[in-house]
Amino acid sequence: MLVHPWDAPEDDAEWQSWLAGHDFGQLAVNGPPGEPPHVQPLHFAFDATCGPYGEVVTHLTRPNPLWPALEADPVVLLSVVDDYVYVPGPWQAAPDEPPEHGVPTSFYAAVQLRCRARVVDDPDEKAGLLNRQVGHFQPHGGSARAAAGEAPYGRLLSGIRGLRLEVTGVRAKFKYAGKRTGEVRDRIAAELAGRRGPRDAAAREHLSRRGGLRPKPSG
Structure with a gap:
């Protein structure tokens, strides 16, 4: 992913804050020689406090064809993209x-996490990973905790494998007219507000947050 200086995050807090609200992405794993990568859509939980860049935890079913490739090469990429919109040419003139x-x-926001994967098969550790994920997605409870050998989920643990992804590098991009003049950015913002497409409001917020909206003169 090409990241121009005007599209780069201002600091780590910017991409971490955005990623905190986005927990579904695509995990890319190198395929065997001569084969394309494996790409697996999945939910995940990201913890920015683990290590220098953070840690991702997730799980997949045991029959998933991704496992042999993952065990052959544990270096993977987790890609998350959202807040994307199409910008017509006249808006940018x-x-x-x-x-x-x-x-x-x-326009789009994207974070790519380069990770080193560790497969988790120990039942107790898998239960811990599941509880971390459920705690992320259901912070107010509502589900029983997973525990090896205990109902209701203990017997299901054998059907999944856990994944801990140590984040070793990050590429983030917020492509929102960063190299355009203030006048053009203001026009784009107004057009997004008028179009009211599915992600137009989110794109306009990025445009504003990253300096896209100039203060209007008073009086």
């Missing part, structure tokens, strides 16, 4: 050029 000369583009 410079003030001194015809609207039809504007270049269309995509």
Whole structure:
């Protein structure tokens, strides 16, 4: 993923804060020689306090075809993308050029976590990982805790394998007209507000948060 200076996060807190609200992504694992990567959509829980970059915990069913490739090469990439919108060309046209000369583009937020994976098969450790995930997705409870050998989930633990992903590197990108003039960014923001598409509000918030909306003159 190419990250221009104007699309890069301002600091680690920016991508960590965004990722805290996004817990579904795609795990890419190197395939065997001559084969494409395995890509697995999944829910996960990210803990920024573990290690220098954080840790991801998740699990998959035991029959998943990803396991042999993962055990052959534990270096993986977890990709998370959201808040994406299509931006028509006229919205991006410079003030001194015809609207039809504007270049269309995509806005999006993306975080890619390079990780070293460790497969978890110990029943007690798997139960602990499941409880961490459930605690993330159901912070107010409502489900029994998993415990090896105990109902209701103990007998199901053999059907899954846990994954602990130690994050060793991060690439993050917030592509929201960072190199455009304030006048153009203001126009895009107004167009997003008027279009009201599924992710337009989130894109406009990024545009504003990253300096896309100039203060309007008073009086």
